[in-house]
Amino acid sequence: MSSQANGAVALRIEDLHKSFGKLEVLRGIDLEVDEHEVVGLIGASGSGKSTLLRCVNLLEPIDRGRILIEGDEITARGVDVNRIRQRIGIVFQAFNLFPHMSVIRNVTLGPIEALGASRGQAEGLATELLERFGLADKRDDYPDRLSGGQQQRVAIVRALAMKPDVVLLDEVTSALDPELVAEVLNVIRELAAGGMTMVIATHEMGFARDIANRVCFLDDGVILEQGPPDRIFTAPEQERTQRFLQSIIDAGRM
Amino acid sequence: MALTPQGAPAPATGLPGGPPLPEGDRGSKILGPLRAEGARGVVIAVVSTLVFFSVLVLVVVNSSGWPLIKESFFDGEVFAEAFPKVLEKFWRNVFIFCVAEVFVLIVAMIIAVLRSLSGPVFTPLRVLAAAYTDLFRAVPTILVIALLGFGAPALQIKGVPRSDVFWAIVALVLVYSAYVAEVYRAGIESVHPSQVASARALGLSRRKTLRFVVIPQAVRRVIPPLLNDFIGLQKDSALVAFLGYREALRESQIIQAEHFDFTPYVALALVYVVITIPQARFVDWLVARDRRRRQVGATL
Amino acid sequence: MRKVLTILALTGLLLAACAEDDPTVGGETGGAFPATGTTGETAPTGPTTAATAADCATANADAFESAGTLTVATGTPAFPPWWEGGEVDGSEFEFNDPAKGQGYEGAVIADLTSRLGFSFPDQVTFVPIGFNKSFAPGPKDFDFVLQQISYLPERDEAVDFSESYYDAEQAVVTTKGSPIDGATSIADLADATLGAPIGTTSLAVIEDVIQPSVEPAVYDDLAGAIQDLKNGSIDGVVVDLPSAFFITAVQLDKGVIVGQIPTEEVPEYFGMVFETGSPLVECVNLGLQEMKADGTLDALEQEWLADATDVPVLT
Numbered sequence A: 001m002s003s004q005a006n007g008a009v010a011l012r013i014e015d016l017h018k019s020f021g022k023l024e025v026l027r028g029i030d031l032e033v034d035e036h037e038v039v040g041l042i043g044a045s046g047s048g049k050s051t052l053l054r055c056v057n058l059l060e061p062i063d064r065g066r067i068l069i070e071g072d073e074i075t076a077r078g079v080d081v082n083r084i085r086q087r088i089g090i091v092f093q094a095f096n097l098f099p100h101m102s103v104i105r106n107v108t109l110g111p112i113e114a115l116g117a118s119r120g121q122a123e124g125l126a127t128e129l130l131e132r133f134g135l136a137d138k139r140d141d142y143p144d145r146l147s148g149g150q151q152q153r154v155a156i157v158r159a160l161a162m163k164p165d166v167v168l169l170d171e172v173t174s175a176l177d178p179e180l181v182a183e184v185l186n187v188i189r190e191l192a193a194g195g196m197t198m199v200i201a202t203h204e205m206g207f208a209r210d211i212a213n214r215v216c217f218l219d220d221g222v223i224l225e226q227g228p229p230d231r232i233f234t235a236p237e238q239e240r241t242q243r244f245l246q247s248i249i250d251a252g253r254m
Numbered sequence B: 001m002a003l004t005p006q007g008a009p010a011p012a013t014g015l016p017g018g019p020p021l022p023e024g025d026r027g028s029k030i031l032g033p034l035r036a037e038g039a040r041g042v043v044i045a046v047v048s049t050l051v052f053f054s055v056l057v058l059v060v061v062n063s064s065g066w067p068l069i070k071e072s073f074f075d076g077e078v079f080a081e082a083f084p085k086v087l088e089k090f091w092r093n094v095f096i097f098c099v100a101e102v103f104v105l106i107v108a109m110i111i112a113v114l115r116s117l118s119g120p121v122f123t124p125l126r127v128l129a130a131a132y133t134d135l136f137r138a139v140p141t142i143l144v145i146a147l148l149g150f151g152a153p154a155l156q157i158k159g160v161p162r163s164d165v166f167w168a169i170v171a172l173v174l175v176y177s178a179y180v181a182e183v184y185r186a187g188i189e190s191v192h193p194s195q196v197a198s199a200r201a202l203g204l205s206r207r208k209t210l211r212f213v214v215i216p217q218a219v220r221r222v223i224p225p226l227l228n229d230f231i232g233l234q235k236d237s238a239l240v241a242f243l244g245y246r247e248a249l250r251e252s253q254i255i256q257a258e259h260f261d262f263t264p265y266v267a268l269a270l271v272y273v274v275i276t277i278p279q280a281r282f283v284d285w286l287v288a289r290d291r292r293r294r295q296v297g298a299t300l
Numbered sequence C: 001m002r003k004v005l006t007i008l009a010l011t012g013l014l015l016a017a018c019a020e021d022d023p024t025v026g027g028e029t030g031g032a033f034p035a036t037g038t039t040g041e042t043a044p045t046g047p048t049t050a051a052t053a054a055d056c057a058t059a060n061a062d063a064f065e066s067a068g069t070l071t072v073a074t075g076t077p078a079f080p081p082w083w084e085g086g087e088v089d090g091s092e093f094e095f096n097d098p099a100k101g102q103g104y105e106g107a108v109i110a111d112l113t114s115r116l117g118f119s120f121p122d123q124v125t126f127v128p129i130g131f132n133k134s135f136a137p138g139p140k141d142f143d144f145v146l147q148q149i150s151y152l153p154e155r156d157e158a159v160d161f162s163e164s165y166y167d168a169e170q171a172v173v174t175t176k177g178s179p180i181d182g183a184t185s186i187a188d189l190a191d192a193t194l195g196a197p198i199g200t201t202s203l204a205v206i207e208d209v210i211q212p213s214v215e216p217a218v219y220d221d222l223a224g225a226i227q228d229l230k231n232g233s234i235d236g237v238v239v240d241l242p243s244a245f246f247i248t249a250v251q252l253d254k255g256v257i258v259g260q261i262p263t264e265e266v267p268e269y270f271g272m273v274f275e276t277g278s279p280l281v282e283c284v285n286l287g288l289q290e291m292k293a294d295g296t297l298d299a300l301e302q303e304w305l306a307d308a309t310d311v312p313v314l315t
Helices: A049-056 A081-087 A103-113 A119-132 A148-160 A178-193 A205-211 A229-234 A239-250 B031-035 B039-061 B066-073 B076-116 B120-138 B141-154 B164-190 B193-201 B206-221 B223-243 B248-259 B263-294 C002-018 C053-059 C104-115 C131-135 C202-210 C222-231 C241-251 C280-293 C296-304 C306-310
Strands: A009-020 A023-034 A038-042 A064-069 A088-091 A166-170 A197-201 A214-219 A222-227 C070-074 C124-128 C144-150 C170-175 C194-197 C217-219 C236-240 C255-261 C269-274
Touching (some): A009 A197, A023 A049, A023 A197, A023 A222, A038 A049, A049 A197, A103 A119, A148 A166, A148 A178, A178 A197, A214 A239, A222 A239, B076 B164, B076 B223, B120 B164, B141 B164, B164 B223, B223 B248, B223 C222, B248 B263, C053 C280, C104 C280, C104 C296, C170 C222, C194 C202, C202 C236, C202 C255, C222 C236, C241 C255, C280 C296, C296 C306
Parallel strands (some): A038 A197, A088 A166, A166 A197, C070 C124, C070 C144, C194 C236
Antiparallel strands (some): C170 C236, C170 C255
């Protein structure tokens, strides 16, 4: 199931199970993501997309299965959770930024306190990233003064400042006003072009089609179908995939 | 106070009696609100308040008992004697509550953090912290002061301090830390869990997440209730008198007992009013400044 | 729910406002006027100078709080040697019940009552009172307060005092083995940490006569002072002499009276406290004068406060 982008496996998920109380949300997920590959995760609400990403980042403990980053099993006993999370960047749908800190401080907090970088180093990298994504003039502003789109872009920059191996994006545009979605998508597009390994959970089908090397349809806790975006979006094999895509079309979102 | 003439036309968009605009870039504090919607409402409120209090004062001053009350509570001579003496002793209270407050803020934070630790390995600490807040919110402050202030020296253990001030500060710290810990805890729990998730996701340890992300936000949110408890502490500093220490309240009691007159209490009340109001305004300013800096829409 | 809460709140307020806090206790209130004086004369009405206490009381019959009754306020607990005789079930008073007429103040009031033409204790009502209430402004629920209250000129401006019913001496109490045990002069007390309860002239004695280099401690009541004395936190307590005896006999093991303080500089006496302008002051003064003239007051002092004679005077 590997894609066009060849190379080492950045992320491997084996038979991942996760329940919340009696409800089993993930029922055996198997997924392999190569370095520099961009994987899109689509599926209905409640299908487990967010849960899957949070499990990869160890924010949720898993019940069964294994997760490996660059060949290292991160779900084994005794791993340093903080170190692992430093290698995985994740951006959520909302409430990402720390409202009591300026943008530059938001971005440099992780590198300084978690990675041990000096203030000079951290600010240097931060400034570079902010400039690259057009946010240089916002560096001393507080998050609440930024638009939703700007905030999410900063959130992505903050994740990048940790120099992660993989970046996970959990429906990062779903809470945004439509006119702000584009600027965030452009940032992600640029990251992909730069070769960042990413797993993107999204409703933006058009976008997924554009930049994903592979699209996985998550349904009822398993990856029902996966493949290149062209095939998935035009000729899905599974009936449930077809029904899902149809409902998206009907809602006018594709 | 400048008033617009009655019958000023209501602004097109406004509802009479609506909220006045806040200070800031919309002109002066007084004229601003009067220009905008609610001009009539403000005038009515001001006039009716003045009328009400005038009537109240007139009724009180003309009551048959007033001369007696005036003598007993507002005697000029006694006030002149009492005020400087009470003020002088008041610095003792200031010392007590300032020192106590510093420790309260620290101890309470420790208790609050202990209570917020999750995970089974921390259960004994959580239980201990909860028991602490239960105990010291339950026992009346004066009992804690009496038990420590009279009890500890009674043990006759070498090295145990006898000082009333020492034990009063210890007692006040024990009691008020319990209350303030709960205030902190409320602040900590009000920080959205996604904030913790974002910080942990960056790879920050639990401790650093608390230190850089949770606690700064939590504390900013609870500054008004923290001031509340500090003001309570300032009053409770008087309880040290129970141990024999001659602080401001005791001083006013002594003068009161000498003259059989309550005016010294009024003098002390005045001192308290004079120090409390600036604190309240200072906190208002702190909160406003923080909001102005951080939030769009804070001046709406 | 909101209606229920509002009703509860209003009910609470009403109950609080209607609560009385001065329950009366003791003898019945007689409907009759006081019996005419011992000489059998009918007293003239109106405020002419009366010859006896009884005449005065009859002349001012409507000045009494409760017609036909003498209403006396005092503190609870009622401490010896001022009050004795033990507690009575159902009484508001602790330690001792004033209606027994025992103890120095008990005996004085018992005798004074009959001189005013009332019978003790049937025509006397005792009311418990906190110290602050004795001089609070406004109408009183009693005729006067009898509670070891020292006369002070400043106090006299706010209330009216009767003549002395006891010339108070102040004494210094300590524990055996304390730094001031064995002191023979005021100079020996120069570095002592002394304590006194509030509302007493004991504090004035410390500050004006003894003048120690260490600031004295001032307590809400005697109990706090005694506790600190026991702890050794203070070296001595200054109280009136009769109370000093009670303390060393009962409350303190190893209690010792160091000595009396000479009172020429702070002449002190205990008086009964009346509302300003009360016509009853004159009546009570007449009664006290009678008690002094015929030796009753001295005899009572001998009976209840006898030990006072042997205590050394500190100079």
